[in-house]
Amino acid sequence: MGQQVTTECFDNYISILKEKLDYVEDSSFKWNDVIGLLIIQLKNTDSLNKERDASHATQIQITSESTPIPGMSKTEDFFPTLTMNTSFKSWRISLDARMNRANIAALDSNSGETGWIDDKIQIRRRLLNESSDSPGNPALQICYGDDLMPIRQKLQVDDYLVFVKRRLASTYEVFGIRSEVDLGAGKRLFKSGKASNDSTVFSLAQLTDEKEDVKTATNYLDFTERNQSGVNVLLYGVPGSGKSWTIKHEYCKKGSHVERLVFHPDYTYSDFIGQILPAVDVNGQVSYKFTPGPFTKILEQAYKHPQEEYILIIEEINRGNAPAIFGEVFQLLDRKVEILDINDDGYPIGTSEYGITNASIADIVYGNSDHEVRIPSNLSIIGTMNTSDQNVFTLDTAFQRRWEMRLIENNFEHVDRSLADAEILDTGVTWQTFCTEINNIIVGNNARMTSAEDKRLGAYFVHMKDLMYNDEMGNLSDGEYDALRKKEQSGTITETEKDRLYAIRSAMKQNRKFPEKVIKYLWDDAFKFNREIVFETTTYQSLEQVIRVFMYAEKINRFSMFKENVRNAFIRDEQ
Template identity: 40%
Template sequence: MKKDDSGTDNGLGSSLPNFTPTQIIYYGVPGCGKSNKIREQLKNVPEKNKVRVVFHPEYTNAEFIGQILPVTNGGIRYEFTPGPFTQIIKRAYLNPNEQFYLVIEEINRGNAAAIFGDTFQLLDRLKAGETDSLGNDPANAAVNTFTEGWSQYFVQNDDVNAYIRGTENSIQIGNIRFDSNTAIRLPPNLSILATMNTSDQNVFTLDNAFQRRFDMELVRNEFDLTQPAVNVQYNAEIDDTGIKWGQFWGWINAKITATLKGLSSTEDKRLGVWFVSNMGGIIDDKVFAEKVLKFLWDDVFKFKRPQIFADGIDTLEKLINSFEKPSERKERFDIFKDKANLVAFVASPTL
């Protein structure tokens, strides 16, 4: 996010900073650290300056934008209840000298096109040197000139408009006079940050029209051992096995890539660095079994189980039991058919 406090006129008034809004989707395999990347980016941003929402298959446009709902207080009346989109846009409008962020987790777990609805067109922003004065009260067209960072297009929504104005007939936002006739646009001080799992378990796919309105950034699935927390995660022992999480992670991801080679979902099936988290430098055997082994059995090697798991392990129950309570003269990782390869990889991770 760029900010220029030089006082340059940006259409909001000469005394206001010049913001360049960000619209970006961080994508990658489950557990690679997408949400953490946003959390670190916004860790010094006050809570009032950000709104976080999670998309899911049942999430609707009415919930995202807002809807008329009954309110009981000595009787029943109906009021507009704003959704997260409307809440953050109002804060941004009323505080044009501050930066605001709408964070959308799992943007493709819901039907993003349907959830955004007609506000989808607001994602196109005016570029440097572009201006627009359409969609306003004609009497104010000379004043209400939208410049870089504002939405290029606009939508009419009386409920959102009234919510932004509150009890006032009109409000002044820098050089913008916002009244009942003013259309809704995204302001330049509002950014949208989103996360997206590339795994094929996601319910909806973002079409090209949606994706091209966002910058895309791959969050790489790798250990940055210069970071203390990541170093601890890599070296966390998987219970009492003597095998570190980072070692197993490297071995199993190499096996996933080799075993599923040629399938379109190969990369998405890999385990993320933070697929499971350590507690005090240890990854509990039950957590490992119920999350990692279950994922490998149900999703990754669903059609390759005989190639991967030891003879006699023909159900998930046997797999988990064999790991949590290995029989006499057996070790936990004997659940894998080629445990020897794992041991060799641990001894020489560059294999």
């Protein structure tokens, strides 16, 4: 370890590892969280070289310098350590480690494996060259035994064993890299320029499972300077009004870490917070441990990265039983809004005003099951709710008052003009005209329709592709399509006719998108109990008839299922 360490070295090797091992990233491991690297190029004495008589390497000596090298990152910044003196000459600590299944498979040029294998590594520190004239100098060794065997069995001389340290993580990740990748020679330790000494120190409780004062391990992250962007916002409006668009363009800034999930009737507290699941270790032994859900995972990331902004987006929040899904976490939605002059708790504005006790969450987020759980001030929770879906699950007042409610207005003022002015197939009627006129009818018949305002068409109810017209379909009413289908059924169709029939059907798939999405919604939902307001119900009694007339007509006549005053409104606005 005679090479001087610089931030540039760390950044360079992280860049290489991210490129070569991009496939190992998942919800529990991100290369951006790494603050320390120990890169070891294996020598004969370090590897399981089968050509040697003594093929079972038992340890790798990391450092034995009698004097520190200027600029060198200390091993104390990577591995936990205890002070040594002539009375305390040697110690050994067993630490949690894990190997990536995909990385192990890749060393054999295989793929398809996922997940992690839990294991241990032993760290030994002892005094070397002790004499009556010298107290000796400390040496750090990784004592293998059978540790990391799935990776070690794959590696050859000159290959690399890479130990990774993440910020505040008590578990190390270990990867194997072939010698074709240039990670330098020897054994070298690199630390991120973003890492403070605190970020790599372990508490005694993490090493011995003994309890200690919570603030000893986490005080600096609890009360450190932290981004204060955290809010709870609930966006509501009619389907397609632009709630998700608003989140993307107004709340998700460049550099924000965003996680998105969707509530549904079967979504539970266990899915959201986490649950105890079986885990199989490298020896095939089954144990049970808490597996965090998306809320706990993003809570951990936000807590450990105080200067970065995190956003949890919950789409369709009222389609699940939100109070039951949140459980006791519901209490955390109350946010601190001011710093008190007297008896302030020291937390930044935006942090949960009240904490809760949850050992499973606390153990994941803080590494201490006794720590009080709070949402940090750099984590926002943004939900969306379709007002027309309020009958799925009702959000009670106690739940709603903990959110900043924001109605997303349903108009075309800020809608992309290419969508607003797009013609609906070949009808000559734009999407804005159609949507506006239908919504005017819905609101104008409020007395005859339940929750009429919530039944309106949203400006983003459709996409551009839903409005496009494929003229390969031709005029279905001219008999060509029906004649080709009859030939197909009788087995007399030619290859040329098959090609034409295929082209018509492909075009029909495109041209059916609008009626199947919009007109079906108007028939089945918006005007379900009073279709006569807008539809010619004396002529068309079923959705099948309505869709058929749209497909078999041309131009403005595709809307002949609507009453004459509705069709005239479409034409009048366009003129």
